[in-house]
Amino acid sequence: MTGANLMLHEEALGWVIRTRDPDFMDWDAFTLWLEADPAHVSAYDELMAADADLADIVPADPVFPSTPANDLGQRQWMPMRWIGGGAMAAALVAALSIASWNRSDIYTITTRPGETRSIALDDGTRIDMNGGTTLRLDHKDSRFAALDSGEAAFTVRHDASDPFRVTVGDAVFEDAGTVFNIVHSTGATRIGVSEGEVIYNPQAQAIALPAGRGLTRDASGLHVMNVAPDTVASWRQGRLSYDNMPVTQISADIARSLGVRVTATPAAGATRFTGTIRIDRNAPRFFAAAAPLMGLSAVRQGDGWLLKEGDAPAR
Structure with a gap:
C-alpha cells in the first residue's frame, strides 16, 4: 500500500468508525469529505462492506446493546462505541485490518x-x-x-x-x-x-x-x-536520560536495555527521577550505581531485581 493509499485508508476508516457511532452528528463534514473525491466514496464503501465479517472476528462484548442499533438488515451489525479513550475503536481497526496484516509482504x-x-x-x-x-x-x-x-x-x-x-x-x-x-x-x-x-x-x-x-x-x-x-534515544549512546519520570517506567526501560526482570515496590515505583543513568551490562554493578541515583536501593530477587525505597525491607 503506497503512502497516498495508506492515508486514504486511514481517513476512510476514521469515517467508518465515527459514522457507526449512534451519537455521530457531523454529517455535513462527512458529506463534504465524500464529495471531495470519488476515491473517498470507493474507500468508504469498501471498508463498510468489510463489517459483514466482524461477527466472525470480534468476540461478543457485554457493552454492546442486546438488540441491534442502526440495523442495516441482513448483516445485523452492532455499533461499537468510543469507550476508554478509543479502545473499542482500536478493536474495530484491528478487525478490519486483519486481511492486510496477513499479507506475505x-x-x-x-x-x-x-x-x-x-x-x-x-x-x-x-x-x-x-x-x-x-x-x-x-x-x-x-x-x-x-x-x-x-x-x-x-x-x-x-x-x-x-x-x-x-x-x-x-x-x-x-x-x-x-x-x-x-x-x-x-x-x-x-x-x-x-x-x-x-x-x-x-x-x-x-x-x-x-x-x-x-x-x-x-x-x-x-x-x-x-x-x-x-x-531522545539516548539509550543508543549507552545512557538513560529522564526528566521527572516515574520509576515504574524507568524500570521497564532498564529491563528492556539490560535484559533482566526489574520490579519496584509501590512507593519506589511512584518515585520520580530527573537525571542520567549509564547503562552497564553487568547487572549487579549497574544497580549498585543506579539505585542510589534515584534515591532507592536494589536487591536481587530470583532471576530479577527489586527497586525499593531506602532501607525498606523487600516485599
Whole structure:
C-alpha cells in the first residue's frame, strides 16, 4: 500500500468508525469529505462492506446493546462505541485490518531483552530497535512501520509527497523530516523528537511535535511536554536520560536495555527521577550505581531485581 493509499485508508476508516457511532452528528463534514473525491466514496464503501465479517472476528462484548442499533438488515451489525479513550475503536481497526496484516509482504522483526538491532530501509530511513521490541515492516512500502511493543528510534529520510508513518496501537505518528524515539508498552506510549517534526494522528488531533517536544498517552490521558533533544534515544549512546519520570517506567526501560526482570515496590515505583543513568551490562554493578541515583536501593530477587525505597525491607 503506497503512502497516498495508506492515508486514504486511514481517513476512510476514521469515517467508518465515527459514522457507526449512534451519537455521530457531523454529517455535513462527512458529506463534504465524500464529495471531495470519488476515491473517498470507493474507500468508504469498501471498508463498510468489510463489517459483514466482524461477527466472525470480534468476540461478543457485554457493552454492546442486546438488540441491534442502526440495523442495516441482513448483516445485523452492532455499533461499537468510543469507550476508554478509543479502545473499542482500536478493536474495530484491528478487525478490519486483519486481511492486510496477513499479507506475505508484511514481516516482523523482534529483539530479545538486552539485544539491539539497526535496520536500514530502502528509502534511506534507519530504525534502531532497543531490547524487547517487536516491529512490523512492509516489503512493498518502506514508508511504513508498526511498533507493537518495546522501543525504537527512527531517523527518517523526509519526503513531503510520501511521509513516513509509524502505527502504534490505534495511533499514527507521521514524520516531517525527523529523528524521533517511541516507547510503547501495555497501556502507555511516549515519543520524543530530537530533529524535525512529528505529527500525532494527522487525520484526527493533528498535534505537531517539533524538535524538543514529546508526548505521552496513558490511562491519565494525552500529555505534551518539553524534552531535551540530546536525551531522545539516548539509550543508543549507552545512557538513560529522564526528566521527572516515574520509576515504574524507568524500570521497564532498564529491563528492556539490560535484559533482566526489574520490579519496584509501590512507593519506589511512584518515585520520580530527573537525571542520567549509564547503562552497564553487568547487572549487579549497574544497580549498585543506579539505585542510589534515584534515591532507592536494589536487591536481587530470583532471576530479577527489586527497586525499593531506602532501607525498606523487600516485599
